[in-house]
Amino acid sequence: QKAVGRYNQLLYLRRPLKQSFMLTLSLVLLLAVLFAAWAAFQWAQRLLEPIRELARGTRAVARGEYGERLAVSRLDDLGMLLQSFNEMTERLAEAREAAEASQRLVERQRAYLETLLENLSSGVVSLDPQGRLRTLNRAAAQILGVRAPERLIGRDIETLRRGNDTFALFIDQLAAQLHGADEECHIQLALQGKEGRKIVMCHGVRLPTGGQVIVFDDVTALIQAQRDAAWAEVARRLAHEIKNPLTPIQLSAERLRRKLLGKLGAEEARILDRATQTIVAQVEAMKSMVNAFGEYARQPRGEVGMVDVNQLVRDVAELYRANAAGARLELDLAPELPKVRADADRLRQVLHNLFNNALEALGERGDGWVRVVTRGSADGEAVEVEVSDNGPGIPEEMLERLFEPYVTSKSRGTGLGLAIVKKIVEEHGGTVWAENRPEGGARLVIRLPAAR
Numbered sequence: 001q002k003a004v005g006r007y008n009q010l011l012y013l014r015r016p017l018k019q020s021f022m023l024t025l026s027l028v029l030l031l032a033v034l035f036a037a038w039a040a041f042q043w044a045q046r047l048l049e050p051i052r053e054l055a056r057g058t059r060a061v062a063r064g065e066y067g068e069r070l071a072v073s074r075l076d077d078l079g080m081l082l083q084s085f086n087e088m089t090e091r092l093a094e095a096r097e098a099a100e101a102s103q104r105l106v107e108r109q110r111a112y113l114e115t116l117l118e119n120l121s122s123g124v125v126s127l128d129p130q131g132r133l134r135t136l137n138r139a140a141a142q143i144l145g146v147r148a149p150e151r152l153i154g155r156d157i158e159t160l161r162r163g164n165d166t167f168a169l170f171i172d173q174l175a176a177q178l179h180g181a182d183e184e185c186h187i188q189l190a191l192q193g194k195e196g197r198k199i200v201m202c203h204g205v206r207l208p209t210g211g212q213v214i215v216f217d218d219v220t221a222l223i224q225a226q227r228d229a230a231w232a233e234v235a236r237r238l239a240h241e242i243k244n245p246l247t248p249i250q251l252s253a254e255r256l257r258r259k260l261l262g263k264l265g266a267e268e269a270r271i272l273d274r275a276t277q278t279i280v281a282q283v284e285a286m287k288s289m290v291n292a293f294g295e296y297a298r299q300p301r302g303e304v305g306m307v308d309v310n311q312l313v314r315d316v317a318e319l320y321r322a323n324a325a326g327a328r329l330e331l332d333l334a335p336e337l338p339k340v341r342a343d344a345d346r347l348r349q350v351l352h353n354l355f356n357n358a359l360e361a362l363g364e365r366g367d368g369w370v371r372v373v374t375r376g377s378a379d380g381e382a383v384e385v386e387v388s389d390n391g392p393g394i395p396e397e398m399l400e401r402l403f404e405p406y407v408t409s410k411s412r413g414t415g416l417g418l419a420i421v422k423k424i425v426e427e428h429g430g431t432v433w434a435e436n437r438p439e440g441g442a443r444l445v446i447r448l449p450a451a452r
């Protein structure tokens with residue numbers, strides 16, 4: 001009975017019991033599943049972490065940042081991978097550093113070379129193996145009168161040759177030499193530019209990498225100075241050798257005349273008279289020539305003082321006003337002209353020679369004029385004196401050698417006048433040049449450094 005009661009009780013509780021067991025079991029199962037999912041997630045996270053780290057590192061490398069270090073948190077295969085990645089970026093960073101250092105070195109060398117080239121007083125021109133212009137330094141541009149050197153860089157030699165300026169002339173004359181088989185060439189070129197003739201000494205070298213370098217110097221002044229020195233020496237000797245016998249010749253002729261004139265017949269006396277007069281006159285002419293030579297060869301004495309060029313011009317002009325044979329003398333003197341440090345006597349000689357030439361060129365013309373203009377240069381560094389006239393102008397073929405001794409178009413000229421002018425002006429650190437005015441007549445300009 002008791003057992004049946006218990007059974008019935010249990011039977012009665014069966015359903016709720018079953019339900020409660022089911023619930024508990026489901027709950028446990030759910031918890032187990034949740035835990036498994038969480039564990040799996042955690043595990044995946046741990047696995048993914050180094051890969052994410054690697055991806056971050058790769059992105060940094062792609063951006064060019066080699067300084068990034070990846071955190072190595074484990075010692076397995078993935079940890080090793082991160083370690084290797086770190087080593088790789090470290091080496092890359094080192095390699096890049098080295099490359100940058102050598103790049104900087106190359107840049108520095110290049111800049112140094114460029115400064116060197118730019119400040120060299122010699123001209124340097126280089127051509128690449130294809131014959132294109134690669135370098136043209138400042139001195140080269142200056143010697144060759146190139147205005148914008150940049151615009152010529154990269155042009156080929158054939159194009160450069162076709163231009164019509166000094167540079168084209170230079171390349172043209174060089175081209176023949178450059179195509180020769182020689183490794184090196186030394187040549188002297190004469191270039192006719194806007195500022196007169198230039199003598200250029202060139203050394204060309206073929207580069208081992210192909211192409212050529214040409215180094216050149218403007219030796220015009222040097223050659224001119226050598227020529228001037230040679231002339232001065234000739235002048236000194238001539239003056240010395242010729243002057244000594246001239247006086248005895250003159251005296252002897254006069255003595256012959258005095259002694260014999262009274263003793264000869266009329267016809268002979270006339271011949272003797274004419275002959276001795278010719279001798280005396282010619283000897284006189286020779287003496288003045290020799291004196292001019294002596295003047296040319298004279299060493300500067302150095303009585304240097306502050307000279308007012310305007311005053312000097314006025315003084316000299318005053319002397320000529322009286323005997324200018326109909327030519328008008330016009331002065332256009334700049335007020336407040338700086339003074340120059342000079343030997344006044346020597347400068348006066350310069351003006352005399354220029355006035356003489358101008359007046360001689362005008363001859364007997366009625367409407368002739370000589371104009372003297374003085375002016376200070378724009379920068380205040382120099383004083384210019386310009387003597388111009390409206391005569392026939394300087395013969396074209398003489399312009400180039402005008403300032404050399406013995407260059408004359410006059411039957412009784414020594415050709416020393418302008419040589420002396422040049423010598424004196426250069427002794428004073430100045431320059432002189434001559435040109436024909438487009439309207440006719442000559443213009444001579446001297447430029448002297450202003451005194452400070």
Ligand SMILES: Nc1ncnc2c1ncn2[C@@H]1O[C@H](COP(=O)(O)OP(=O)(O)OP(=O)(O)O)[C@@H](O)[C@H]1O
Nearest residue numbers: 357358361393394408409410413414415417418442
């Ligand atoms: N103003 C000028 N107009 C035209 N020709 C000139 C002028 N000045 C110089 N010349 C030319 O230059 C030449 C050289 O002049 P330079 O003074 O050196 O010698 P010169 O005058 O011939 O000789 P010297 O001076 O001994 O009389 C002259 O013969 C002349 O042909």
Ligand SMILES: [Mg+2]
Nearest residue numbers: 356357417418
């Ligand atoms: Mg003269």
